[in-house]
Amino acid sequence: MKKKLLLLEDDIALNETVVDYFENLDYEIISVYNGNDALDAIYENNFDLLLLDVNVPDINGFEILKSIREQDNTTPAIFITSLNSMSDLESGYDSGCDDYIRKPFALKELKLRVESILKREFFHSSDTKIEIDQNIYYDTANDILNVDNQDVQLNNKDAKLLKLFLQNKDKLVTHETIYETLWEYGEDISETALRTYIKNLRKLLGKEKIVSIKKLGYRFTTK
Incomplete structure (x- = not known):
């Protein structure tokens, strides 16, 4: 059974690159470019993990995750962002994220973070x-x-x-x-x-x- 990811990223080139990379790894991935479309996708699908850019049109990634957490949606999430201050990091975790990766990043690093969280989300252990x-x-x-x-x-x-x-x-x-x-x-x-x-x-x-x-x-x- 393929793992299903949501990618919210308004940089078109990066969005397409991440989608191609994870599809080649046999993930199912739905991509959107703004906050409103991300919320619609979350409402309409059951995702295994969310990849959320922070600074995007309509609603930022922090607010999206905070909103769905308040509705008891516990889908694990990784923020993808160029923000790098400690207050930004705290805001990310306060809104309910599981991990945080800063741009620019290596695709393999993102892959490893995704795999780690999917395992932890399932049984909170490193064993498979x-x-x-x-x-x-x-x-x-x-x-x-x-x-x-x-x-x-x-x-x-x-x-x-x-x-x-x-x-x-x-x-x-x-x-x-x-x-x-x-x-x-x-x-x-x-x-x-x-x-x-x-x-x-x-x-x-x-x-x-x-x-x-x-x-x-x-x-x-x-x-």
């Missing part, structure tokens, strides 16, 4: 394998589930659902959160399809791992 049970683990680097030493390639929505559960172990995950994560803006949400995805994961992980909370959602249990 997250253990689900004694004989089951999920390979976050390749989005592959391993059961009894056999690799299982999950379909797109099964993988998204498992990732969501692993990020929220032993917590209630509401139906609304699941719908927002699994279905893109404009897609028809299907309760029947969700039940199928739950059934698929239970078959692989064990029925007891995913507890149904009546009328509210599900809880992925590690106990």
Whole structure:
């Protein structure tokens, strides 16, 4: 499953260069050139990470991130900017960013920062394998589930659902959160399809791992 990035950068040449670089690395990347389009894209898509230039038309990167954080959007974010004062750095982190890279930068450095945050966002560890049970683990680097030493390639929505559960172990995950994560803006949400995805994961992980909370959602249990 490709990781999906948003790039907000008003420098056309840099925007195109970053897009080409990450597409060649097999990322899906949507690029915009102003703050309003960035907010629209964030509303309409489920991104794995945001790359936000600060000084852009309409709404600056700091304000964009501050706004979505206030709406409980926790998508990790890296600011890309030429600003370099300590107060600017503090403003960036105060608005909720995960990292900060100054222009000019090497594309490989940006790549390494993106990869580091995507790993941390998933399981807050440098390891790429997250253990689900004694004989089951999920390979976050390749989005592959391993059961009894056999690799299982999950379909797109099964993988998204498992990732969501692993990020929220032993917590209630509401139906609304699941719908927002699994279905893109404009897609028809299907309760029947969700039940199928739950059934698929239970078959692989064990029925007891995913507890149904009546009328509210599900809880992925590690106990």
